[in-house]
Amino acid sequence: MRLSPDQLIIWQYGFIKLNSTIVTTWLLMAVLVIISVSITRKLNSDTRISRQQHVLEVIVLGIVKQIQEVGLNQPRQYLAFIGTLFIFICSANLCSIIPGYDAPTGSLSTTTALALCVFIATPLFGIRQQGILGYLKSYLQPSPLMLPLNIISELSRTFALAIRLFGNIMSGTMIVAILLTITPLIFPIMMNLLGLLTGVVQAYIFSILATVYIAAATSRPHEQKT
């Protein structure tokens, strides 16, 4: 049994290889871009808009609202990063309803990549917002003695992000596979539906945690106290 879609290698040349994770990601990217282009090509700024545009506007504005509610005052600056995280993870998880589909988020490599992106993006946003010294000072808060703990916290939460998403998605896939061998009729369907819910929730959790990390990195120390 494959624990990760990385193990399904389609093409390999030296250390360069195309596995199922990369190919599925490309397909997802293509689908997302095609859908986006097909809808935004006929955008209308009038008060009467199409249903597709309405759905996209609801999704985008919902993400913006969530970012703002977490505490980022200029949510549009972070929309591309956080919104892409949510849309990619959510679509990758929801597509698991398709037979034969291996969710890229079921790969620890993908979740690690996403967690690393959050791990890199958080200090970048923090430095852009309050400067490098201001950001580095945040590691000394509330006391310089907390510096090691703050660094460990940064690493551990990144590791937790990756493991949490990977574990949930991989476990869901594994449970469905096991149930298919035990009770092939009703239970796999129920677990698949549960997996869809879990996938959406995990996408939301991953995105909201990334937002919280960025918000913590971009907020001033006195703002954090309040």
Next chain:
Amino acid sequence: MIIDWFTVCAQILNFLILIWLLNRFLYKPILNAIDEREYRIASQLEEAARIKAEAQRERLDFEQKNIHFEQQRSQQFKAAIQHAESERQKLIEQARQETADLKQQWLETLSCEQTRLNQHLRQRIEQEVFNIARKTLHDLSSTELEDQITTVFIHHLHTQARQLNSQFNTINSRNSAQAIIRSQFTLSENQQSAIKHALNDITQQPLTAQFENSLSRSCGIECVIGSHKISWTLDDYLDSMESVFGDLMQETVTNNTTDATTESANTH
């Protein structure tokens, strides 16, 4: 180790590309459309507010104009009422004047008509009385009316003989005396001779008598000597009767005029 670092790097690259693609084809167009719509709605709301303010201002302006128009209309209405009242008074006065003129004209016409009617009536009555008297006298006493009138006239001449004499004396001192005897009917030879004889007896002087059948106004005989005139006619009787008729007609006209005036006042 289930982490494939090449895949990690590839997925990081894929994720960055996906960020760029979605930002290029999804977020920016959607946010731009939303911003444009919000701007358009804000512009429309601002335009609506401007139009509303302008409408409010025009409404106030219209109300002020309406008030001014109402005041002007009221003033013009009052002026029209006053003008109509003065015109009414003027027309009433003119109507009164015309009524008075018509009344005066009517009264004059009535008076003329009354005079003409009186004359006509007088002539008819005189004629009828003359005819009745002649016939009655002829039937009762086989006497002609003309003879009786002549007799009465001669008696009348004798009654006024003194005045007639003095008049003759005054005339004779200047010219020869001439008497003009006028009658409505033609005097016969005997009647003329009797009158002439009576005049000669009264005056004791030769007298030239000229008989004329030119007395057309009333029945009777008159004698003119110089500026003196002696006559016997039915005029006195007819004048009395005319006076009675005149009083009666005047009373009738007065009653009719009073009734007409009362009716006119009730109509107003």
